Amino acid sequence: MLRQRIDGQAAYVxxxxxxxxxxxxxxxxxRDHGRLALLARGARRPRSPLRGLxxxxxxxxxxxxxxxxxxxxxxxxWQGGQPLLAGKALFCGYYLNELLLHLLxxxxxxxxxxxxxxxxxxxxxxxxxxxDLRRFERALLGELGYGLTLAHDAEGEAIDADAHxxxxxxxxxxxxxxxxxxxxxxxxxxxxDMNRDDFSDPRSLAEAKPLMRALIAHYTxxxxxxxxxxxLELQEL
Numbered sequence: 001m002l003r004q005r006i007d008g009q010a011a012y013v014x015x016x017x018x019x020x021x022x023x024x025x026x027x028x029x030x031r032d033h034g035r036l037a038l039l040a041r042g043a044r045r046p047r048s049p050l051r052g053l054x055x056x057x058x059x060x061x062x063x064x065x066x067x068x069x070x071x072x073x074x075x076x077x078w079q080g081g082q083p084l085l086a087g088k089a090l091f092c093g094y095y096l097n098e099l100l101l102h103l104l105x106x107x108x109x110x111x112x113x114x115x116x117x118x119x120x121x122x123x124x125x126x127x128x129x130x131x132d133l134r135r136f137e138r139a140l141l142g143e144l145g146y147g148l149t150l151a152h153d154a155e156g157e158a159i160d161a162d163a164h165x166x167x168x169x170x171x172x173x174x175x176x177x178x179x180x181x182x183x184x185x186x187x188x189x190x191x192x193d194m195n196r197d198d199f200s201d202p203r204s205l206a207e208a209k210p211l212m213r214a215l216i217a218h219y220t221x222x223x224x225x226x227x228x229x230x231x232l233e234l235q236e237l
Contacts, residue, residue, distance in 0.1 A: 007063040007075065009033065012117065013056050014097040018044065025070065026054055028062065029100055029117065034108040038064050038073040050076055057085050057093050057121050069106075083125040093124055095227040096136060102220045103144060113143045130209075131199035137212045138194070146219055149173065150195035159195075163188040167211055169218050186211055 011030040019025045024043040029035050043050040050073075053060075059082055063075035085093045096117065104110070116139045123132045141147060149172030152158055153165060157175075165173035167184045173191060186207050193204035217223075 004067060004071075005063075005065040005074075006033065006071075009062050009064075010079075010114070011060050011062045012058070012121075013054050013060065014101055015056075016040075016054060022048075024050075024054065026073070027101060028060075029104070029114065030062065031111055031114045032109055034110060035100060035104045035106050037070045037106075038062070039070050040073045040076075043073075053078055056097060058082055059118065082121060085121070085124055087128075089124040089128040091227060092128060092133060093121060095133070095225065096120065098225050098227050099137070099140060099216070102223065102225070103140060110143045113139055131205055134194070134199060134205065134208045134212055135197055137216060138197075141215060141219065144219075146215070148194070148215070150191050159188045159191045161187075161189045161192055165191065167214075169215060184211060184214055 009030050009032060011028045013026050014029050014035070015027040016024050019039065022042050022044045024040040026038050026040055026043075027035065028038060040050055040054060042048050043054060045051065053076055059079040061075075061077045061079055062073065064071040064073050066072045100117075116136060120132050120136045123129060138148060150159065153173040153175055154168060154171045155175075159165070159173065160175075164176045164179040164185055164187055166176055167186055168174050173186070173188075176185060179185060179187070187203070189201070190204040190207035190211075193199065193201055194208055199205040199208065216225075
C-alpha cells in the first residue's frame with residue numbers, strides 16, 4: 001500500500017482515546033474519506049497546539065499521511081461557526097457519533113451523510129428537535145443501503161393513510177387488520193409523513209421513534225448504545 005498524503009479535508013472528531021503517554025488516537029468522520037483513525041502525536045502534551053482543538057462536534061480541516069489502519073495526523077485547523085452543544089443536545093450529539101462508529105464502515109465516503117450530520121449539529125445548537133434525530137437516523141440507514149420502504153407496503157400497494165401496518169424488517173410495511181396487532185405497529189399516516197420527512201404531526205413523530213429504534217437495534221446486531229443507557233439513567237435520577 002502506497003503512503004498517502006491528504007490535506008485540506010473537512011472532518012469532525014467522533015471519538016478520542018489516549019495512546020501511550022502523550023498522544024491520542026482520534027476517530028474522525030471526513031467528507032471525502034469517510035470514517036478513519038488518526039494518530040495525533042503529542043496531542044496530550046500541555047503545550048501542544050492540538051490540545052483543546054480535537055473536540056467533538058466542531059468543524060475541522062485536517063491533513064494526514066501514512067498507510068494502514070491508523071494514519072498520522074499532520075495538521076488540524078478549527079473552522080468555527082458551530083456553537084458548543086450542551087444539555088440534552090450534547091447527549092444527542094454523542095448518540096449520532098455512536099451510531100456512526102457502530103454502523104459506518106471505515107474509509108467509505110458518504111458526502112451527503114456528512115452534510116446531513118453537519119446540518120443536524122447546527123440545528124441541535126439552535127434548540128434540540130427530536131425530528132432531526134429521526135431524519136438523521138433515516139439518512140444514515142439510507143446511505144448504508146438499509147433504506148426504509150415507506151411509499152408502499154410489502155405487497156407493492158400504496159400506503160393507506162387510514163390503515164395500520166406492522167413494519168417487517170427487510171420486507172417493509174405489512175397491512176394489519178387492526179391497530180396494535182404487532183409490536184412494530186405503525187399508522188399509514190406516520191409512514192407517509194416519514195417518507196416526506198415531515199414530523200410536524202406529534203403522532204407521526206411519536207410512532208417513528210420505536211420504529212427507528214427497532215431498525216437500528218437490528219442493524220447494530222442488538223448492541224445496546226451507551227448514550228441511550230446513560231440518558232435513561234439520568235432520567236431515572
